[in-house]
Amino acid sequence: MNAPDGGDTQRYGMVVDLNRCVGCQTCTIACKHANDTPPGVQWRQVLDVERGTFPDVERLFMVVGCQHCAEPPCVPVCPTGATTQRADGLVMMDYDTCIGCGYCAVSCPYQARTIGHDKEWYYGEETAQEAHVFHDERVGVASKCTFCVERIDEAKEEGKIPGVDLDYTPACSSSCIASAIHFGDFNDPASNVSQLSTENNFFQMHEELGTDPQIKYLYEVPNSTPGRDPEPEDTEDEMLSDPANPMVGKRQKFWDYRAAMNFTLGGMSSGLVVMATLAHFFSGLSSEALLYLNVAAGAGMGVGLLFVFMEIGRKARFWRALLRPQSSWMTRETYAVGVFYPALLADLIWPGALLHLLVALAALAFLYCQARILSAAKGIPAWRTDLIPTMLVMTGLLEGMGLLGIASGLASWRFEASMAFISIWGAVLAFLNAIIWQRYFAYAKRNGVPPLARAELQRVTPALRLIGHLTPLVLFAIATAFSESLLAIAGVAAVAGGVMWKFTVITRACHQQGYAMPKMPQRGSGSRAAPARL
Numbered sequence: 001m002n003a004p005d006g007g008d009t010q011r012y013g014m015v016v017d018l019n020r021c022v023g024c025q026t027c028t029i030a031c032k033h034a035n036d037t038p039p040g041v042q043w044r045q046v047l048d049v050e051r052g053t054f055p056d057v058e059r060l061f062m063v064v065g066c067q068h069c070a071e072p073p074c075v076p077v078c079p080t081g082a083t084t085q086r087a088d089g090l091v092m093m094d095y096d097t098c099i100g101c102g103y104c105a106v107s108c109p110y111q112a113r114t115i116g117h118d119k120e121w122y123y124g125e126e127t128a129q130e131a132h133v134f135h136d137e138r139v140g141v142a143s144k145c146t147f148c149v150e151r152i153d154e155a156k157e158e159g160k161i162p163g164v165d166l167d168y169t170p171a172c173s174s175s176c177i178a179s180a181i182h183f184g185d186f187n188d189p190a191s192n193v194s195q196l197s198t199e200n201n202f203f204q205m206h207e208e209l210g211t212d213p214q215i216k217y218l219y220e221v222p223n224s225t226p227g228r229d230p231e232p233e234d235t236e237d238e239m240l241s242d243p244a245n246p247m248v249g250k251r252q253k254f255w256d257y258r259a260a261m262n263f264t265l266g267g268m269s270s271g272l273v274v275m276a277t278l279a280h281f282f283s284g285l286s287s288e289a290l291l292y293l294n295v296a297a298g299a300g301m302g303v304g305l306l307f308v309f310m311e312i313g314r315k316a317r318f319w320r321a322l323l324r325p326q327s328s329w330m331t332r333e334t335y336a337v338g339v340f341y342p343a344l345l346a347d348l349i350w351p352g353a354l355l356h357l358l359v360a361l362a363a364l365a366f367l368y369c370q371a372r373i374l375s376a377a378k379g380i381p382a383w384r385t386d387l388i389p390t391m392l393v394m395t396g397l398l399e400g401m402g403l404l405g406i407a408s409g410l411a412s413w414r415f416e417a418s419m420a421f422i423s424i425w426g427a428v429l430a431f432l433n434a435i436i437w438q439r440y441f442a443y444a445k446r447n448g449v450p451p452l453a454r455a456e457l458q459r460v461t462p463a464l465r466l467i468g469h470l471t472p473l474v475l476f477a478i479a480t481a482f483s484e485s486l487l488a489i490a491g492v493a494a495v496a497g498g499v500m501w502k503f504t505v506i507t508r509a510c511h512q513q514g515y516a517m518p519k520m521p522q523r524g525s526g527s528r529a530a531p532a533r534l
Contacts, residue, residue, distance in 0.1 A: 058524025100313020271400025468497015
């Protein structure tokens with residue numbers, strides 16, 4: 001089976017016929033049996049979708065799972081290289097390399113990743129059969145559909161054709177009783193999937209994200225029943241605010257409070273280093289004071305990194321996070337840490353302007369990497385918006401100025417020049433953060449943030465505006481005229497605001513992309529019923 005250019009590179013994928021699927025779940029059971037997945041882990045799923053209001057209603061079934069994207073967002077973010085893409089397009093997992101950080105899971109717009117941290121048994125206790133087929137290598141790491149890669153590789157050795165020879169075809173496709181799931185090589189124009197996608201109208205889920213998913217959905221019955229565009233009630237906020245709707249993305253649980261602690265402590269600590277260094281060079285903050293602040297910031301950053309360490313599933317492999325600097329912002333963050341701490345130690349032994357600057361640049365690099373880590377998580381709409389990197393960097397700087405204000409307001413080594421610096425730039429940063437959050441919140445719907453996540457943003461916004469923006473803006477601005485202690489109060493408010501929105505966005509407004517049908521079959525009753533056959 002050759003590619004159309006005469007080469008021998010395949011591009012495997014699926015075509016799913018929405019009009020044929022009867023929701024029998026045979027594919028899900030076949031997948032589970034073939035891949036020995038434990039309770040709670042299902043690589044192939046069938047969504048039972050009901051639309052409309054009586055009497056204009058319809059019911060259909062949608063097969064979902066890993067889409068083996070041509071441009072998979074899970075591959076570049078992986079810090080260890082455990083997630084890779086083969087020449088034939090299959091997106092694979094190396095369980096022996098994965099550390100279970102969950103970055104690929106939050107980067108997948110198709111909810112196709114699972115991390116099982118414990119051994120689970122179907123009957124509560126281990127059975128002989130389950131023990132025999134259990135995969136210890138999958139505990140604590142990410143797992144996903146592989147299109148039954150063992151069968152595909154065996155087909156090459158045996159001279160068979162996946163998608164034609166059923167024993168060498170993914171279990172979900174070969175077991176489908178309605179012939180709704182077709183598998184084959186899209187690079188072969190004679191393959192079944194190529195012909196089906198050429199001769200019929202189809203859609204790709206979330207293709208607007210640029211992933212080019214390799215599951216294509218047919219939604220029409222040729223020469224009989226055309227498809228239709230979704231009606232407003234299919235996509236309105238009321239429908240997408242119902243957690244029981246199978247198309248609605250649930251909150252991700254891969255990154256919890258531990259991730260939020262890392263972004264919070266890491267952001268404010270690196271921001272403190274940057275702002276204290278600027279205060280040293282431009283407003284008279286002493287070198288001794290700068291070193292004290294940098295040590296405190298290093299301790300805070302270290303605690304944040306400890307929370308990250310607590311979250312990974314395979315802790316003994318943490319060093320593998322160094323392996324993907326060419327594409328993963330998580331790896332780049334690790335390298336920034338690798339520069340920061342040695343530079344800080346050297347600065348404590350041989351303090352000087354160049355080492356002060358190197359420490360600050362490493363902290364700024366760390367802060368920027370953190371900002372890009374969150375925005376690269378394409379599977380969480382509230383995280384991937386264009387403003388997230390700017391928000392995280394600017395909030396980190398405001399939090400850093402807040403910590404500097406607390407130190408300056410309470411400690412005996414404060415200087416009048418540094419107080420004016422903190423007051424002016426603290427107010428400026430508070431104002432800028434208020435503007436950035438307003439734009440993020442106002443354009444959330446336009447940027448694809450789902451209604452459930454927007455509701456969380458709505459809940460936190462009034463308190464954030466008052467505590468995190470207005471209070472530090474006013475207090476920083478008037479501190480020099482009234483009382484130095486106002487700097488400390490302003491600093492506390494600035495830090496509180498940063499903590500507030502980071503925890504909200506990371507642990508509350510963190511709903512996954514969900515599923516979508518940009519085109520729909522025409523079936524059901526009333527206005528949604530199929531037209532008379534031609």
